[in-house]
Amino acid sequence: MLSSFFTISLKPVTRPIFLYLLLLAVCTGGTTGELKAADNKALAADRKKVDSLNQLAFDQKRFDVAQALNNLFNAENLAIAGNYQKGLATTLFYEAGIYHQNGYDKKALATYYKSKLIFESLKDTLNMAIVNKEIATSLYASGQSGEAIQLYDESLTVFTKLKDQRQIANINNSLGLVQLDQRKYDIAEASFNKALALSIEIRHQYGEKKAYYNLGLLEEKRNNFARSEEYYLKSLAIDRLMNDKFGAALNHLQLASIHQQQGRSDASITDAKEAYSSAYVVSAYNLMKNASARVIDVYRQKNDILRASEWQDSLVNVLNMQIANEKEYALNFIEVIKNQNAKNTNAEKDLEKQKQVQKEQLLIITVGTFILIIVAVLAVLALVNYQRQRFFGKELKQKNEIIEKNSASLDQLNKEISHQNLLLEEDNKTKNKLLSIISHDLRTPLVNTKGVLNLVNQGMVPPEEADRLLQLLETQYLGTTSLLDNLLFWIKGQMDGKEDDKVKVGLHQLIKVLEEEHRMPLMKKKITLRNLVDRDLAIVTEKEMMRIVCRNLISNAVKFTNENGTIDITSRLGDDHCLYLAVKDNGIGMTKEAIEKVNAKQYYNTTGTSYEKGSGFGLMLCRDLISKAGGELIVESEPGKGSTFTIRMPLS
Known part of the structure; x- marks a missing residue:
């Protein structure tokens, strides 16, 4: 009977539900396909824009670093939003290059490693090797030659396997510089010659002129100035063809150095001035500075003080321009990084929101579909069991309330027991x-x-x-x-x-009486006690309490003051309507740990300067009594310089 009841009851309901679900699936499928096509088109456009921004930043970094970095940050945000991993890795690689160029070596290394990890996940062997080469250059610059050589060798192996002649030439130039720095001249020469031969073969002008320049450095180290000059001139010729003013300035500077060592002063001056002119075009202030210094040095050797002085002024101007430029550059650089940090934060929040919305939408569609099916099946059962569940629910709620009340009472009782x-x-x-x-x-x-x-x-x-x-x-x-x-x-x-009655207590007279009580220990240790309390100063408080506190503080000061010491008792009225009564001695003082014990109301006991003993009870009592009177005991002390105990009491 029950099965036939469900069959009869569910049939008219199930048919329209299944039709609705079928229609929903068709509509959803069509809409999803259209959305996917639109999303793919948008993603392709975003990826193209990321690549475009990366290339633009690469071209800009030599003359406008701030704008280049800004474009890279925009590319990074787009790449993250579109999950474009290769574009993101390339962006990070270019960012690291700018950080390295501007002296942020640690940030550069960290960013290079991020780029490398992404290329590794993409199994992009070529770009991994390129990143390794730049990491090796950074490590070499920071003095880690061993690790740098290892990474160079790994990159060289990859480039050789991939037959990338240009990168092989660049690696040999870089390896040769490390070997030159290690004074392995023959090995360095072999590396530079490999780079030169490959660069000439594939018409890689940059690699060729770098190889000539590096060979010039090598021959200069060997004091073979004729060969060195020949290589620098070849490198300079290529710089002129490429219109590379920075490279030309470097070559002229090295030629000036060689000519000066050979005693060819005029040639050295000419090359140094050429270096200055080339460096000026590209605002290479360090090279301008080095060129000026070279000219000044040669003129001084020639005893031409007037011209040396003129170039000295030029050097000062260069330094001023460099300082101003670096300041402006640093400000722009920092501003760009700050803006990017803010954008990154906002982008992450937006991305998180979008992901959350997508999850919610997917969850709603999934749950909605299942709910429709489950509701259709369980509607009858829910109707049959409703009253029964309502009754049990009400009874359960009442029992839960009773349990919660008992639990709260038990917690309170446990707290009271713990406190007791x-x-x-x-x-x-x-x-x-x-x-x-x-x-x-x-x-x-x-x-x-x-x-x-x-x-x-x-x-x-x-x-x-x-x-x-x-x-x-x-x-x-x-x-x-x-x-x-x-x-x-x-x-x-x-x-x-x-509690005693509160009366008006004259503090000067109270201190005077206590001074007389302590006459014997004061005389014994030849301590001078100066009662500097205002004669007219009085406070309404418990007299016996005030006497006990002051006596303990004076006794404590006598105990820890050396012979011929001094104890000053002073008073003042604060802006907070409180009385400040201070007992200051120039005795042995207290350590931080001792002060912490006093402030924590712990027993603190030690012998005095004349081996006087105490109970360790006085200071704890003083702090307790002052606290009950609404005041505060302030302890200031330094070992070897004495202590000051200040009573802060409200006037009313």
Whole structure:
């Protein structure tokens, strides 16, 4: 019966749904095909534009680096958006070349490696070898000759296999320079001659003139100036054919150097001036500077001070032009990079949004199709089970609410238990410390007092020694009294609801009384205590609390100040309507770790400059009392220079 019911119920519904899905598939298929064709056309146009921008940037980089870099960044964005990997790798390769050209060697190397990784993924062996060659050049420039030679050899193997004669000639020129730098003159000569022969054979003028120039450098190293001059002149002739002013300037400079070493001053000056003129055309300021320096040096050798001075002025002008040009260049370069970073960020966001939209659209179509089918099949079952699910859902919701409430209560209870445990641990620590202080720091002075009094009463010590011992007892009595006051006042402060009345306290008089209390230890260590507190200054607070705090700080200063030291107690009113009372000494000071312990309200105890002992309780009590009064204890100290303890208290 149930199966026949479903058959009867679903038939009239299923037929139109299947027809709708079939129609949807046909329409979607047709639309998708049209969209793909349009997308492919747009992608082809974008790839063509990427290649065009790359070529334009390559042509621009010699005379407008900023514009070249800007075009490369635009090409990079287009390549990323269109997933054009080869175009992106080429763009990164050209970008790295510009970074290397402008001295950003680390960024250049990183960008070269990015380009190399993409070419590797595309299995583009030729371009991988070209990138390796440029990486080798960068490594050689940074002094990594071994790695550079290895990469050159790898690239040479690839170019030989692919029979790329032009790149083989370029590699031999580069390898020869590394070998020349390593003073392997015969090996370098063989590399340069290979490059020369290949360049002549395939009419590669750039490789030919570079080979002649490199051979000139080699013969100059060997002090064979005649051969060196011959090679430079051949290289110069090709530079003139190619209208390469930069190369011509380099050759003229080397000729000027040779002529000067040969004592041919006039020829050296002529070549140096030619180098200057060629370099000026292409704004090659370093070459202009070197040419000027060469002219000046030769004129000085000839004792022609007037002309040397004229060229000295020319050199200054070149340096000024170079500085101005480099400044403008750097600003433009940085501006382009900043703009690109912003564009990259926006492009990444846009790309992410587009991907997200595409995913959502695909998901909607897929889910929509399945939903239509599932809804058609499950509609009847959903209707039958609706009331039942509603009942169970309501019951489940109520139970979940009860569980959540119980869970929240349990969490709160656990937090309270953890907090109580922490408080109990702190109370146990405090109890143990109090027992230690009472059993040792209070009991020991009483035992000492009894022993000294017995000795004095029985006449077992001379009168002078008895006087000294009694003075010692008086000092010990002061410390014991101070400790007992601290303990009693701290215990009183821990009892809820116990608080003294606040009265007007004259601070100058309070410090004066405390100074008298500390008269014996001050006299013993010959310490000068200067009460510089304003005589009219008063504050409304708990008097006993203020006395305990000030006494502890003064006692602490006496304890850690050397003999003949100084303690200054000063006061001031701050702009924040607070009183600042400072106890400053020139004693031994405190380390950072000690200050951190004091600020963390931890027990900190150490012996004084005359081996005075303490309980380590005073500073903790001071910070606690000041904090309860709404104030703050500020500690400033430097080992060997003294400490300053400042009480900051609100006036009202």
